[in-house]
Amino acid sequence: MITLASDFGSPYPAAMKGVVLRRSDARLVDVAHDLPRQDVRAAAFWCRETLPYFPPAVHLVVVDPGVGTDRDALVVRVGEHALVAPDNGVALPAARRLASEAAGTVPDVECFGYDYDDPASATFHGRDVFAPAAAEIHETGVDALETLDLVSPIESFAPTESPGSVVDCRFPEPTVDGEVGEARGEVLVVDDFGNAITNVPGSFVAGREGDTVEVNGVPAPVATAFADVEAGERLVTVGSHGFVECDVNRGRGDEAFGLAPGDEVVLVG
Amino acid sequence: MITLASDFGSPYPAAMKGVVLRRSDARLVDVAHDLPRQDVRAAAFWCRETLPYFPPAVHLVVVDPGVGTDRDALVVRVGEHALVAPDNGVALPAARRLASEAAGTVPDVECFGYDYDDPASATFHGRDVFAPAAAEIHETGVDALETLDLVSPIESFAPTESPGSVVDCRFPEPTVDGEVGEARGEVLVVDDFGNAITNVPGSFVAGREGDTVEVNGVPAPVATAFADVEAGERLVTVGSHGFVECDVNRGRGDEAFGLAPGDEVVLVG
Amino acid sequence: MITLASDFGSPYPAAMKGVVLRRSDARLVDVAHDLPRQDVRAAAFWCRETLPYFPPAVHLVVVDPGVGTDRDALVVRVGEHALVAPDNGVALPAARRLASEAAGTVPDVECFGYDYDDPASATFHGRDVFAPAAAEIHETGVDALETLDLVSPIESFAPTESPGSVVDCRFPEPTVDGEVGEARGEVLVVDDFGNAITNVPGSFVAGREGDTVEVNGVPAPVATAFADVEAGERLVTVGSHGFVECDVNRGRGDEAFGLAPGDEVVLVG
Structure with missing residues (x-):
């Protein structure tokens, strides 16, 4: 299963789905494609509030105001779930929630880089970087994602801790x-x-x-x-x-x- | 197959889908999630005009201005179809239409209560009551839904008749x-x-x-x-x-x- | 796989999906249902920019300002893809792109008429003509679609050429x-x-x-x-x-x- 969340509106998500479906016959489930536009914190909130209800899946999350700059592409593994997203914090609150709600031992939040190069477009990495990555990880299996050539480990941390290298997203405390x-x-x-x-x-x-x-x-x-x-x-x-x-x-x-x-x-x- | 109709907009339906998919691998088909907000009659109209085109399915219909009050949760069986909805009339016009268009003998509209208790949220029964009910009924089978512990019969009536106990929805006659x-x-x-x-x-x-x-x-x-x-x-x-x-x-x-x-x-x- | 694109908004696409699913268990993928309303050229643009990313599929494209008039229903085959659409040009740019991007020999754009009659509604051929056609073609197989009784050949042309009989859609040249x-x-x-x-x-x-x-x-x-x-x-x-x-x-x-x-x-x- 691959879930898809973005701020792309319509019909850009269709191109992402086509790209995935040429590489995988995974079930696709739309989370939302009208997330508040280019608003990383709001998108992080909605992903945290929806993704943990899903069974193990690869979650494609693309709210990406830095598309085309040198920000990294990130893969975050939490137990049997993986999140594929730009390294701007959008996936971290959902990752922490997935970890803290996991059955049994609380898993670490494991962060990997996805070393893409030369995407066809500098403005649509959802289609040209993240969708292929999600399909590839789904086909290889979340538990084996580090065997992929383009994937390299960055860091792991407990869900109560803060990351050292990847970009975090924290909500203000009341x-x-x-x-x-x-x-x-x-x-x-x-x-x-x-x-x-x-x-x-x-x-x-x-x-x-x-x-x-x-x-x-x-x-x-x-x-x-x-x-x-x-x-x-x-x-x-x-x-x-x-x-x-x-x-x-x-x-x-x-x-x-x-x-x-x-x-x-x-x-x- | 489970169809989903609501006035939830986005991204709340994703939480419902996650809940269902943790309990069932049913095919999910969105009918609409932008039904006129909290407008039971309009939602009933659109369900009547769309659901009868589907093959046998469990139809999850959540337009629910009374969420969190003591209104009941309803399961309506019409032949091989089941509708899961709040007891506010939203499912009745579609149920009548499904019955009157059924092949062979016209089935009764069979109404059951779904005896939920203690949902996690008083304001999102779509996620906490109706989605689990739809998944459970799908997995048990529409023909055996009365074997579920939480399901109990209320009444049955012919599609040309009016119900005695459940809330009806009738459109004005010209x-x-x-x-x-x-x-x-x-x-x-x-x-x-x-x-x-x-x-x-x-x-x-x-x-x-x-x-x-x-x-x-x-x-x-x-x-x-x-x-x-x-x-x-x-x-x-x-x-x-x-x-x-x-x-x-x-x-x-x-x-x-x-x-x-x-x-x-x-x-x- | 059947993709669906239209300007129908909501919830009309659900009726189309129901009609398809009563005839086929194809995977359904929404391309968009908010294509610019009754704007054939814009819809043709978006179909050209999204459909070629998909694996072989039947693509249902319904932007149809001439619904209910004597415009024909069209089936366009390009290699392993088929497009089902009104004969108003909406499918042609995507068909050309699919042909020019096909692996190996460039296939022709093969155009067929779909000889519907007496649809239930004069204003919703998406539900009553095109959805059944797409399901039927999917079940028969794109490579055998000419064996269908309602399908008859019109013309074939190379993607660099112009059609003689079917309606074309060309974008202005800068x-x-x-x-x-x-x-x-x-x-x-x-x-x-x-x-x-x-x-x-x-x-x-x-x-x-x-x-x-x-x-x-x-x-x-x-x-x-x-x-x-x-x-x-x-x-x-x-x-x-x-x-x-x-x-x-x-x-x-x-x-x-x-x-x-x-x-x-x-x-x-």
């Missing part, structure tokens, strides 16, 4: 003061529904349904389900990612709370 | 007076092309190509094909769903006729 | 004067990133990184990679299709250069 009832964090992403997903852990509001909290001064009830408030009304809830979300039932939370990705969020209550 | 040449109906949905699809049966205009009808007072020719009128011109036609549609050749019918879903439509001519 | 340093061409398409893709061959700027060229009087540096210029800055580059593109790093080239599909482009420098 500060939560349960005594005072205040959390300071940030909007990580806004999803297609308009839910503003923060980095504040859901535990800040869990079990407090019916209480009111202020989000940057805007009051809203804590609720479990969207339908616990009237249509068009704001709510604060524990979203499916485990973080505090600022939402509107049948509406857009980002607009109602005035929040965009990267905005600071102060929760009081 | 009034058509062929003698007077007037039909009163409603815009059911507007498609991506901007075609305003009404609930007036196509027979009201079929065979009358070249005649003019008025749509809420706006005149337009009856035509078979878009290209029977000039680019940018209005036409009234029998759409691919069998209903009267108000369209524009290479343009948007909804804008040209001033029509939106739910609007009353009076056709005269 | 004029390039390397001595004077001027190229006159046209914007063929604008992609999802906002890159304005011209018909001027990349050779006009290749190897001249750092030079400045004027695009309709607007100066921009020639660059290999987006990131060779600052975010928000214009660049002129050789795109992944081999043509000169007018782009912006992390922005939209079409807006920055004031270019839309069909616009004339004069490059000086």
Whole structure:
């Protein structure tokens, strides 16, 4: 199985799929091709929140503002999973999550370089570098990927550690003061529904349904389900990612709370 | 085969697919993930118009404004097909259509409850309740789904009847007076092309190509094909769903006729 | 394998897939369903730029502004590939490219008519004509497609020639004067990133990184990679299709250069 995630929109992913299918009969599963454009951190978030649900696979992740520069192509192995991506951090949060959720012994995050040269295009390495790499790794087997000529080890680290050589991606850490009832964090992403997903852990509001909290001064009830408030009304809830979300039932939370990705969020209550 | 339909946009469907693929190697086919958001009736329409074209499958349908409330999870069996959906009516029109188009004896619409408990998230039952249910039913077999521990029968009814316990979804009925040449109906949905699809049966205009009808007072020719009128011109036609549609050749019918879903439509001519 | 390309948006492609899957267990791969609406030339461009990356397949291409008129349904065979499309030219550029890139002897472009009659709908031949045709051809085998009752030969021609009977699609030819340093061409398409893709061959700027060229009087540096210029800055580059593109790093080239599909482009420098 090969999953595909990119910010390529349409129809560029089709060229990647064709390239893969000429080299492999792997099952292909689209994760998304409308990831926030050239936004490595947002793409890293969405990969972390989706890829760990999959069975062992090769995950092709191409959000690559540095395409055509000297940034490396990376292969990251985590147990039976491999991620193929530019060395810009986009694959690291998913790799850590895959490691920490693995059954049995926690595997290391093993990073390899993929030594491509002379791609046909300087602006479409998804098609000319990463898709062939993913197909090749799938055919060779994730457990044997270091036997490939173009693959060479860089470093391995435990998922709780930081890499020394490859580019990392870390999300900002919130500060939560349960005594005072205040959390300071940030909007990580806004999803297609308009839910503003923060980095504040859901535990800040869990079990407090019916209480009111202020989000940057805007009051809203804590609720479990969207339908616990009237249509068009704001709510604060524990979203499916485990973080505090600022939402509107049948509406857009980002607009109602005035929040965009990267905005600071102060929760009081 | 498992089909997937939702209003989740992107990339939430990927999490559902991962969950399914950890439990089943079924072929997955996307129906749509941009169904009109939290609009049960529109989703029910599109499922009715697409799912009956498929071979026997498990159809996962998640448009679920009541997620996290006490609404039930439903499994509907119609012959060799099963639909897995929230108990809000979204699956019923497709189920009736599947039954009425089945070869041989018309099967009943058999409704079962799926007795989930403690999903990981109160806001993403697509991932935590419905996707596992669809995978489990696929692996057990649609014909044996009642052997599953979490599945219990609710009721069965003929496709021409109404259910007693599960939530139904009925589309409004138009009034058509062929003698007077007037039909009163409603815009059911507007498609991506901007075609305003009404609930007036196509027979009201079929065979009358070249005649003019008025749509809420706006005149337009009856035509078979878009290209029977000039680019940018209005036409009234029998759409691919069998209903009267108000369209524009290479343009948007909804804008040209001033029509939106739910609007009353009076056709005269 | 059957690939699917259309301008149908969503969820109409699902009906096509259902129709295919009732007749074939072919692997289905979406190329795109958001091709520029009813724009045969743009669709032909994108099919030419994506389909040749695929292994042998039946390619279903439905961008069909003449649906329901007397335009023919076409099957085009190129070696081991077949394209199923309306006879409006949309499949011809991809067919020529497939022929010219075939290994060994260059195959002819073999055109056949598909003699459908009485489709269920006059406005959705994708579902009622082309999808069944693609499934039938896949099941019979591309090499034996002329054995099908509904298929009859029209003509064959070398990829460098023009057809006599079927509708062709040719892209405009640019004029390039390397001595004077001027190229006159046209914007063929604008992609999802906002890159304005011209018909001027990349050779006009290749190897001249750092030079400045004027695009309709607007100066921009020639660059290999987006990131060779600052975010928000214009660049002129050789795109992944081999043509000169007018782009912006992390922005939209079409807006920055004031270019839309069909616009004339004069490059000086």
